[in-house]
Amino acid sequence: MTILQGKKAIVTGAAMGLGKAYAEALASEGVAVAICDVRDEVHEVAMMLTRRGATVRAWQGDVGDAAFVRRMVDEADAAFDGVDILVNNAGVWRGSRADDDLDKSIDDYHFRVDTNLKGPFLFGRAVIPIMIEGGGGDIVNIATDHMVTCGTPYFRCPKLPTCPWGDAPRPTGGGDGMDLYDASKWGLNGFLYGWAKSLAPHGIRVNALCMGATDSHMLRSFHRFDPPQEEVDSWMKAEDNAAALIVLLQEGPTGRNAQNHNFCVGRPVALEEPAEHLYIIAEQLRGPGR
Ligand SMILES: NC(=O)c1ccc[n+]([C@@H]2O[C@H](COP(=O)([O-])OP(=O)(O)OC[C@H]3O[C@@H](n4cnc5c(N)ncnc54)[C@H](O)[C@@H]3O)[C@@H](O)[C@H]2O)c1
Incomplete structure (x- = not known):
């Protein structure tokens, strides 16, 4: 039995991919899980x-629908008597470029930002009062390695022989077809730092997982569902990422806080030594027992 036994979690976007792996890993630890997705396969995962x-x-x-978020969180709270863990995983990707037409871009903007940024915002606002009342919790936002490519802009990654990126560091961010996706994910930093600082006194930690290529429906869709095998062989596995989530949660309230955890291709899928905060001093993250 681990310290997670009996906790209650919400995982968004859990019909497949990383969200499904997070829900499975949490359930294996004895956590009661409330899962949601736009896809009805979410019910098959529950079964x-x-x-x-x-x-x-x-x-x-x-x-991205505030009425849905309110209803789900209220019903999950009533069913489980609290929420200890929120994994803001639901996310979408679609290419966008700086010189795209404005009319196309408005649709693109809502598609990505409503899911990738507004979703975590709504779930945070709905869940945080419940966590405060319950005496603590963990919020984990699922971001991307585009925010921490080769450690930038926070630190310079120690180079491993397995790193495929040649003369790292790469410039921070994804490719030139990623401006809206990256902006929606970068916006999560506002919640990471703002929430971590203001919620530490309540025993609530806020972290983000920033993975690179991890085998999923989303990643396979980049390759029109026919990726070259050597590419697939280089991808990380959702299960390994979920195992790292469990390690992070098992640290408990005195564990690391306000961190973008980088899982990039060519490195082990594991939490690394806590990075020294350049912009937040430890005193700002003091919580009960720290
Ligand atoms: N797979 C990767 O390589 C990778 C890399 C970096 C970041 N990520 C992030 O990881 C998270 C999970 O991605 P994945 O690769 O498992 O993708 P996926 O497409 O395989 O799964 C995403 C899930 O989220 C659901 N979803 C999408 N929009 C939703 C909405 N508005 N409301 C509710 N559910 C919604 C989808 O239906 C799907 O079940 C995303 O936030 C993604 O941006 C993935």
């Missing part, structure tokens, strides 16, 4: 976990 003996509830809905 699969229930058959394994887990306590699970599923909702079909859009994380």
Whole structure:
């Protein structure tokens, strides 16, 4: 039995990919999981976990819809009597470029920002009062390695022989077809630092997982669902990422806080030594017991 046994979690975007792996890993630790997705397969995930003996509830809905978020969080709180862990995972990708037409871009903007940024914002606002009342918790936002490419802009990654990036560091960010995706994910830094500082006194930690290429529906869609095998072989596995999430959560309230955890291709999928904060001093992250 681990310290996660009996906790209650919300995982968004859990019908497949990383979200499904997070829900499975949490359920294996004895955590009751409330999962949601726009896809109705989220109910199949709930049935699969229930058959394994887990306590699970599923909702079909859009994380960018405030009425849905309110209803799901209220119902999950009522069903489980609290929320200890929030994993803001639901995310979408679609190419966008700086010279795109404005009319196309407005649709692109809502598609990405409503899911990738507004979703975590709404879930945060709905869940944080519940966590404060419960005496603490963990919020984990799922970002991207574009925010921490080769450690930039926070530190310079120690180079490993397995790193495929040649003369790192690469410039921070994704490619030139990623401006809106990157902006929506970078916006999560506002919540990471703002929430971590203001919620530390309540025993709530806020971290982000920033992974590179991890095998999923989203990544396979980049390759029109026919990726070259050597490419697939280089990708990380959602299960390994979920295992790292569990390690982070098992650290408990005195564990690392306000960190963008970098999992990039060519490095082990594991939490590294806590990076020294350049912009937040430890005193600002003091919480109960720290
Ligand atoms: N796979 C990667 O290489 C990779 C790399 C960096 C970051 N990420 C991030 O990881 C997270 C999970 O990605 P994935 O690769 O598992 O993608 P995926 O497409 O395989 O799964 C995403 C899930 O989120 C759901 N979803 C999308 N929009 C939603 C909405 N508005 N409301 C509710 N559910 C919604 C989808 O239906 C899907 O089930 C995303 O935030 C993504 O940006 C993934």
